[in-house]
Amino acid sequence: MLALFHTYKRNSFYEFKRGRHKYFSRKIFTQISHTYHSNMVIKTLPIPSTTIPVNSQLGSLITCLLVSCPPVRRLPDATALRDMCIITKSDMNRIYENLNRRQRDKDAIRQEMEQKKEMLERSTQITKDWPNTFAGDQERKLQRKKIREREEEEKRQLLDLEEEKLAAERRREYLEKAKQTRYYNTDRIRTFHSSLLLTEVLKEREMQVEMKKRMEQMRQTSDNDELKRFQEAQEQFDKTEREKNAKRAKERADLAQYHLTQINRRKTHYIQEKQRDRQEGDEYRRLADKSLLDFIESMRTRKLKQKQTKEMYDKAMEQKQKIKQIEQKLDEEEEDDIRTYAEVKMRIARLRREKEIDLEQQKQNTRDETIGYLGSLLKRAEADNESQIYRAQAEKDAKAYREEQEKYEKQQQMLDSIEKHRLQSLKRRQFDRGMEEREDAELRRRKAQADHLFRLYQKEKEKEREQNIQLLGQIQQRQARDRKERERALKENEIQEIQLDKQMNEVERQQYLEYTGRVMSYLEDNGRDIHPMQRTVAEEMKRFDNFNHSSKKTETPRNGQEEKKSSSHDRPSLNDTKKHLGFQWEIPQK
Template identity: 60%
Template sequence: MVIKTLPIPTTKSNGNNQLGSKKQLSLSQSVSCLPDDRSEQQHRLPDAADLRRMCIITKSDLNRIYDNLERRQRDKDAVRQELERKKEMTERSAQITKQWPNTIIGARERKLELKKIRDQEEEERKKVLDLEEEKLAAERRREQIEKAKQLQYYETDRVRKFHTSLLLTEVLKERDLQIEMKNRIEQMRQADENDERQRFQEAQNEFYKAEQEKIEKKSKDRANLAKYHLAQANQRKSQYVQEKQKDQQEGDEYRRLAEQHALEQLELEHFKKLTQKDVKNMYDKVLDDKQKVKQMEQQMDEEEDEELRVYAEAKKKIARLRREKELQANQEKQDARDHMIGYLGSLQKRAEADNDTQIFRARAQKEAKDLREEQEKLEKQQKMQESIAKHRHETMKRRETDREIEEREDAEMRRKKAESDRLYLLYQQEKEKQRMQDAQAISEYHLKQAQERKDRQCDLKASEMDEVQLDRHMTEVEKQQYQDYTGRVISYMEENGRNTYPMKRTVTEEIKRFDQLNHAYKKTETSPNGNGEKKPGSQDKKSLDETKKHLGFQWDIPNK
């Protein structure tokens, strides 16, 4: 048995007590607590331990508690051990199967190694190709540079002039070839003319022969045609006789038809006369019918006229009654108008009496109004005169004040102007002093510039001599290149049978120019070392005053 000390339970609500009682019931099988109704003496052990604060737990329960507490750690350790075991087995399996040739991993590794080897070989091959391409590009670049230099050399004046002579040589050669071709063409033309003349003679003979044959053939044709015409004349005579007989027969037939037509016309006239009688009878009958219809219409018109007469008399009676009513209405209106005129006349008389009264009243009001306006006008004029006098007084006072202010301002302005003039005079004196100092500094600076210019001229002369030497060397090189190039071209043209005189003349002229340039270079090199010789543009040493004037100074430089 193991004894454990538990904390004293605190007082809680009824709900908590009930929950605690339920927990005690659930743990009654494993934990047994001492009853609380014992005395305090019974609850204490010899070592003064309180039994109410202690529980007795079995070993199995304690082990179970420990197991529950350490379960998570044990699970973690078990999982870690399992992972380590699997990892170890995987590594051991990999070590075992590493050298197996018939596995997927082995095949993959072999493929990777082969691919790596192929990549290395491809890289080496590409490097070799790159080197070859670089060499080829360098060669092409060198060729392009040489070609550009050659084209640039061809664009120089000397070479262009030589090429002009070369072109003239080619033109001369072409002219010779054209002359030769012209001679050959002339010979061929003469031969063609001879052949043509011979062919023309043969053709003319054949033509004469053919014309003779045509004449003979025409004579035969004319004889045959005469025979044919005689046969045609005989045939036409026989046809004329036949046609005449036929016309006679047709005339007899036409005569018979005319007689038959005349008989038919007589019968037609007889029929027309019969039909005319019938038409006349019918026309007379129609006229009788029209006469009867006309009588009936006349009777109906008389009846209608009677009705119209009765209607007209009734209409006249109605019009007479209407006029009588209108006259009566007009009379009534006239009576009403006369009554209204009389009434208006009485009203007008009454209004005239009222107008006299109104006129008198209006005249009185107007006089009172005029008197009042006159009084107001006088008062207004008086006030205006007073305001004018007041304004005049204020204006005079203000002008006096302004005059005093202007006088004070003028005095202040004169004082300030005098002060500014004094300051300006001091400023001008200081400025003149500064100008003198600046002039001294500028003169020193100009002298320094003159010395520097002289040094630069010396350096420039030295550099010019160096340039002359370099130009001379380049001229010699260019002369040698020109002679080599023209010599090769002239020899090639002579081998091909060209006239090289223009090229030789051009080369001779250019060689003379080269010699002139060399002579000029030699003269330039020897001229500074000559005795008593001066280069163009050189000057003697001048005095300080002349130097000042040359630099543009017009004042005297004070001596220190």
């Protein structure tokens, strides 16, 4: 029994560790003591809860065990034996292994991955040089592809070089052609080409004259043959004309027959048209008769309607006349009523006027009575007015005395204030005069000091002006020297340009002579008249010579002028340099 109970406790402990315990409380272990012996571990377990379901088979088993157990035995430390659970070392190790299983699985997976990676690296290192593998075959293909691409790139580079050479050659040809075209477009070569054209025209004219002579000879020798050919052609022409006339006669006969048939067709068509017109005329006549009958019927109905309308109008006029008579009677009755109303109104107005006159008379009587009463009252009040006048006169005199007294006091106060203001004005004027005198003295002192400073400034300014004049003279001398250097350099450049022009002229002359010589020799060999070209070349040679002579003439006077100018500038002065500079320096003002 005790062993069965301990087995149940151990199983319940495992269930709790896995999170599936349902019958014990949340506080599992109150005290854990580890005692390692040779082959066991002792742990203290909590007292099981007594709230176990009655229907549960496990609960009933535990209840039976608790009832049938012997008395509780305890250890020396007062721990009950039935609260103890004995676990072997193998079970404890298994528990720890279950707890650390996830980390152990992760470590195993990581080690396996590392081993696979190392194995893959070793296999790749071993098999990378094998010739009979897919990887080796792929590597060889890649190497062959790289070699092929390198060879293609080299070929493309060679092609690019060849294309560049061809492009350079083409550019050179274009440049040569452009230079040649430009050379041919010069006036000199165009003149020579015009002479060449004249030569060709003369040659063509000679050839045409010779051709004309040959044609005359051929025409004289072939007149008989021409006559025979003409006769044969004339016979052939007559034959063709006869055939054409026969053909035209046949065509005219056919045309006449066609015209006859067309005339007959038109006649029949005209007869048919005439019959149709007659039928249409009969139809139009029938329609006209019908429309006339309709018009007569409409006129009859219209007259009937007019008659009925007239009768209705007469009846309406009679009714209107009757209505007018009735309205006239009503108007007369209304006028009688109005006349009666006017008479009544006039009577009422007359009565109202009479009543107003009576009321006015009563008002006048009342007014007269009131005036009489007021007159008596005035007579009674005149006696009281004399005493009132005396009192008013006394009050008026007292008031006038008081006003005069106040006026005198105000006048005295005004005189005192005027005197006081006069004294203050005198004091202020004296003070202002003293201040003005002091300010004038200070102003004179400052003015004298400013004059002294201005004189010192003028002296410094004069010194600075003298220094500026000296500096200006040095600048003008340096400018004169620079101008002489520029003129000398300009003359040297002009001389160099003249020499270069002479050289270019000589080169152009040689090119012109070479080109014209080749052309004239070729044309002379082919039997052309080169006299116009020789004349053009001679004129161009004269122009070349004239250009050389003109360049020599322009070169000599410049050298002489340079010598004269150099002698005139041996002793430069300030005024001379100013004249030659072409402008006037201004002295800076400060």
